[in-house]
Amino acid sequence: MKSIKTILYTAALGLAISSCAGYLDEENLGNTTAENYYGDQAGYEGLVNATYSTLRDVYQPTPYVFCAGTDLFFAAHAEVPLGLASYQTLTPGNGQVEELFKTLYQSIQIANMALEYSNETAPYTALETRVAEVRTIRAYYYFLLVQNFGDVTLVTDLIKEPIVSFERNPAREVYDFIISELEMAIDDLPMDQPDFGRVTKRVAQHILAKVHLTRGYDTENGGSAADFTEAAQWADAAIDGQALNLAFGELFEYQNDNNEEILWSIQYAEASTLNSPAHNWDYPWGPLVQGADDGVNKKNALHPTEYLFTLFDDADTRFEGTFLNIKTSPYTGYILNPESTPVNYYYPRTAAQLADTTAWRAASPNRMETIITPIGPYWWDALNQTDFPALKKFDRLQLPDIRYTHDLYLARLGETYLIAAEAYLQAGDLGTALARVNEVRRRAAAPGMEAAMQVSSVDLDFILDERARELAGEGLRWMDLKRTGKLMEYTATRNPDIKAIYDSGTDPFLGANSEYKILRPIPLSAISLDAGDYPQNPAYE
Template identity: 40%
Template sequence: MKKIYILGIIMAAFVSCSDFIEEENLSGESADSFYVTPDGFNSLINANYEKLRDIYGDSPFLFEGGTDLISKGRGQGPLGLTEYRDLNSTSDGVADLYNECYAAIQLANRAIYYAELTEQTAELPVLVSEVKFLRALSYFLLVQTYGGVAITDYIDSPVLEFDRNTAEEVYIQIISDLEDAIAGASDGAYFGRVNKRAAKNLLAKVYLTRGYEPFGSQNDFTTAAALADEVIGGEALNLPFSEVFRPGNDLNEEVIFSVQFDAASISADPDGLGSRQYAYFGSYLGGSEVQGQAPARDYSSSPTDFAISLFTEDDARWEGTFMTEIFYIDTDDYTGPSYFTYYRVPEEEHNSLTVIEFYEPQWFTPEDKANYLATKNLAPSFKYHNYGEYSSEWTDTVSLDYEVICVKKFDDPSPTTAFGGRSSTRDIILSRLAETYLVAAEAYLQAGQASTGLLRLNAVRNRAGVADATIGEFDIDYILDERARELFGEYHRWFDLKRTGKLVERTSLYNNQVNESDFNGAGALKILRPIPQQALDLNQNNDFPQNPAYN
């Protein structure tokens, strides 16, 4: 690999490393003397894991924006990423993933470099395997988002001229890193560090994604299916869906890999160090977060009508995904809506509580509505939100507080949490067993083994309590619908649509803020994000190509 980089990314990586040394290297040793000790090298490994927070811990727009499931609420996200019309190399948010992933790659390269120099211990090969997984994950995010990108070695001085590797070459690098990770990582249970199962799981997703590329092959789908089945290993989906996301249960049996957060690690700067996944996917909650009664919602990423329509009455994922009732309390300290009362009062007592907001599901009949209104304790300012009147489309008409249904999967009701900015202590689940079943389903379908794929998909539906899908309806659109129900808001959707070639079709069909023509640009479709302008400006290689649609 060439030692290629851009100054801005090098400086970002050096700043991250400098901050880390200031916090951990109290002796003031140089990197050359610090990282060659077991304690110093372990600190470098920890810095690699910490970088995941910068990649995933902030806004969701690169992962969920501009899709069939999420569109603008009352607030505005970065318009280029969410609506495509003004998407260009200087658009807000375009450089975020590029910079953070390259900073992560530089940290990984640093660890791999110092692994040759540090004191050799029995643990060292395992740590290097973990770092190779993390590097592969960053490259995988980059190649899906931007196409072919530069592959880099560890560097210790700025290099201002660099070339662009092909997407095929990047996939080869990713697969090589993950094969090394599988060979060397721990075979133990997941406790927050990369293990063999996590590496196999990511490799299955990589092969599945490569199979759709022009340089992919049918064998990629077959390999993906086999790897996914190895990860599943006969394990059933035993946890109820609601338990997978129950606060305080982040390291449950279904989780394969996640970004780790806890109160102690973010206490120095909760707004700067915590997770913001909880802060999106719903409406502003009337200021009650100030009193610790609700999370601080951004109101810029709301479920579409289509997303809400995917759930049926018998699907446990409806109640497991959305907060359908908001309770009201009247105490000496506070009177008003109390979102967190849902968690603070035992579930068996919920029917006796006073309700201030209710979001009607699509299967309610007029009789169901009348019965609800007659049997519930209703607050004086109670509002009944009819089906079809609480989505992102509804905010074009009404944009008041509580007008959009909220996603509750990522809620952090801990009383020690500061409810502002990036303050959640919940982990961000990047991969879990149910998604692996769906990866297997898709891979088997594309490998020409639809009946086997249908079994994997129906295992997910069985856990949700819904009827089996039939072979006649089992196609890629059905899989995408099932992924929407199971994985709503979990940072997969843009990549799902991009991978399957459905980004333009489904987004323009189901997101009322995007038209098919919005994807047109410079004679090509905007199905990759543009290479950030800052990277182009700092590159002295004038032949470095921008992505199609942005020239």
């Protein structure tokens, strides 16, 4: 595949490919080669750090490819790619799909380079651990690829010369490779690392649990009931007896990114974002906020659905931990100066909140002019651009004197419990599945309401509801629904864009060859540049 070839070859040699042979023949005046640059600890550590840095590349764009087209959010602005939002017009030319495909392969080649030169660098104490970290990151990238695209090319060695044609490996082989790599990494990883954000044994166990859980549903590609048992065991190993001790709202608090429940995250210290792009995960959730004094730039692009807004029990604190139930002026006043910042809007939703708006207003002089907008259809009206609870999990500050970018969480303990719950459910151990769910709900309960939040039975639909309450906006929902076979069923009734297409008599998921658009298309640029016959996914042929 020439597109991947160019990407990988360029990354491998650190050169800009040129048609001028003289450029490639220029003398290396510094006598610096990859072999001697990466031949000692300092050079090799830089290569490992470069592998971590690729995580930013994968997650930097506005997260439409991760979050659009599910039952939690619908498109409320034209900038959301229509194909990702409602599938009917999803084609191999979709730019966000192409960017994901390309960036994952670029990132894999950086990992391949780190693994290649691990054999050349002088041995040092942490080398074995660093190799295991890189293996885990590369396995994670292949997991993203196989979930999104199905059969994909396994590129496991550093490419040092042009390759003009690739084959797609069956998803069965990709799963086998991912599992083998993670098992190997787990053996060499420590339980803890001195640097927060590095891969640990628990991170690899969390990912491996999710890989087995995902493959368990995919019997065509080697999945079986044994995968669910494996997933449950690996998830429990990652939990390692740790309870969910933090209040849910603390998980995403300002400057609390490195809290005890975060197993793995992409780090965004201020100094590291001065000369490199930060993520854009705070932007698309709205409501519209674009003032210089506000410290944020938000647009109503991915609007919460009625299903998501109404999913939380009155005693469930995850609503207020996920959504901002006030809107202050300036917007970031709720973070930086909550005691004295005027509150423009208040969004009550529980019976107690709705009954107590007079007392709520009287509790602070900052609330005397507040507009109170209770839960109702106006919240999930696509035309409502400014007056609804904002998803706040990734709010970052962009003020002259304060520059803060919230870390992106790739693995956290609350999800590990829910992976375990789903795996135990599918393995037939309903009692343990229930216990794992109830631990998540116990932590989510308002003080004194822990018993009321406990449930006595669970099924797959309930666990997916629980994942929506716990993980909304964290980029996991599309893969959750694809994994469990619920994507078409849930979006047909809960996503108003997709429901409207169904109601008009058209199935938006139905593609070519009577195949459904459950996988993403292989980008047209990759297929057209391959010298062989690189196959497209059937729904897009």
